[in-house]
Amino acid sequence: MADPIVRVEQGKIKGKIETDIRGGTFYSFKGIPYGKPPIGELRFKAPEPAENWTGIRDCTKDGSPSFQVHQFYNTIGSEDCLHLNVYTPGVNIFLLPQENQVQNTLPYLKPVMVWIHGGALINGSNKSSIHGPEFILAEDVVLVVINYRLGLLGFLSCEDVNLNVPGNAAFKDMVLALKWIKQNISNFLGDPNNVTIFGESVGAASVDALVLSPMAKGLFHKAILQSLSVITPSFCGKTLKELATDMDFKNHTEREIFDILKHSPAEKLLMIQDKLEKKIPNSMRKKYVGLIIEKPSDSAFLTISPLEIIKSGKYNNIPMIMGYNSMEGLVPQIFSAKWKTKGEFVPHFLNLTKGSTAFSLLAEKVVTHYFGNKDFSKEPFTDVTESNIFNKFFSHYLF
Missing domain, CATH: 3.40.50.1820 (Alpha/Beta hydrolase fold, catalytic domain)
Known part of the structure; x- marks a missing residue:
């Protein structure tokens, strides 16, 4: 059977034949x-x-x-x-010219x-x-x-x-x-x-x-x-001006920062992203974009x-x-070793001041609700039951 060829707005493309889960x-x-x-x-x-292209583009x-x-x-x-x-x-019908297609x-x-x-x-x-x-x-x-x-x-x-x-x-x-x-x-x-x-x-x-x-x-x-x-x-993300200090560009204008980023290798942008992530206390937030x-x-x-x-x-x-879906906290659970204090379990989007009375009270309530009297000074989530509870917490927290 011939490889399929389709005409799109920019030119012709070639695909290939594959098999689905039922053998079709x-x-x-x-x-x-x-x-x-x-x-x-x-x-x-x-x-x-x-842009348009000439000939048949390989799209396999x-x-x-x-x-x-x-x-x-x-x-x-x-x-x-x-x-x-x-x-x-x-x-x-893929093999017919464009003018004959239905x-x-x-x-x-x-x-x-x-x-x-x-x-x-x-x-x-x-x-x-x-x-x-x-x-x-x-x-x-x-x-x-x-x-x-x-x-x-x-x-x-x-x-x-x-x-x-x-x-x-x-x-x-x-x-x-x-x-x-x-x-x-x-x-x-x-x-x-x-x-x-x-x-x-x-x-x-x-x-x-x-x-x-x-x-x-x-x-x-x-x-x-x-x-x-x-x-x-x-x-929700932040503007370049809002990110300037965290990007170590606090003494630059927005145009100056933009010009630096525009002409930087893409690898440097990844390094800047990594710095931004590390400056956010909870690694699951990524609010800079x-x-x-x-x-x-x-x-x-x-x-x-x-x-x-x-x-x-x-x-x-x-x-x-x-x-x-149930058990959606499974992936974040990979990062559970970073969650060793009760304060980590306070939803960041409530914008409570860390260390305040409201922050401490909520931290106690959340942890007690999910984990009872868990001692977070020890290595967390070592047994199956504990692990499943953490999974449930993160499913609720993130999704």
Whole structure:
């Protein structure tokens, strides 16, 4: 059977045939560019659509993840990361020229599901070995898994409007990917009028943000949130000016800091991120990157706080599923050795002063509720029962 070839807006791409969990076959197309590489003058800026190419582009392998240090695999990606993977049941219509392809009004077009990965906005990717299609392609759908920029590369925000970096570049990456899907997915037998976006953890919060954003209106029709929402306090980020002292740039202007970051190797940006993380007492917070409320403009992602938008009811009014899973604290439990004092268990988003009477009382109540009379001066969580209780605590705390 011949490799599938599809024409998209920018040119032709070649995919390959793979096997789902039930032994059926589907077509996969990996590493399809939807945006220009956000490098040079485009670093930190809103994304621009991918340029056209000639010939047939090989899309049989994953593209690079966003530049990062992965907490488990220690892989480092690339700034050239604006690409997506498409998986589809597929038919021979792929092999026909564009002018002979049947348009999206025909009934056999499949529902489209678009996955947005988690990873605290600093880790993760659309890598097929992690977010592969083998289970979901056993159903009659088209799956798209997108990449977006992470860390400072995706979330740097400057208050100086002349720098043209208002923030939320990564969310604008997601919007651009959805626009690409709307333009091209019918060529993969996907229905552009039946698109569901879904995600887990910070991917779910990103889905929620897209539901609230006027910029994303009309680009999807349903949403599924797995284990987080946009009103999670740690989902909000800080501007460059707010981060300046923690970045060791307290005597620099915002423009000076921006120029340094713009011309620094990506490896240096990771070093700065590492310093920022270490200056935040609770390593699970990572509040230095995240959603920014922008000044009103035609290119803004959000200009009003999520809670205000939700209360107003002025958002993309679509069907939604919101939920969570049991034992979601399992991953944070890997870091449990860092949690040896009662004060660590006070939710940071309550903004209580450490050492205050209210802080100490709440620390006692939380720890007693979950752990009874646990002695945190000893090595914590050494037996199964204790470990499961910690898992339950972190499931509630984070998700």
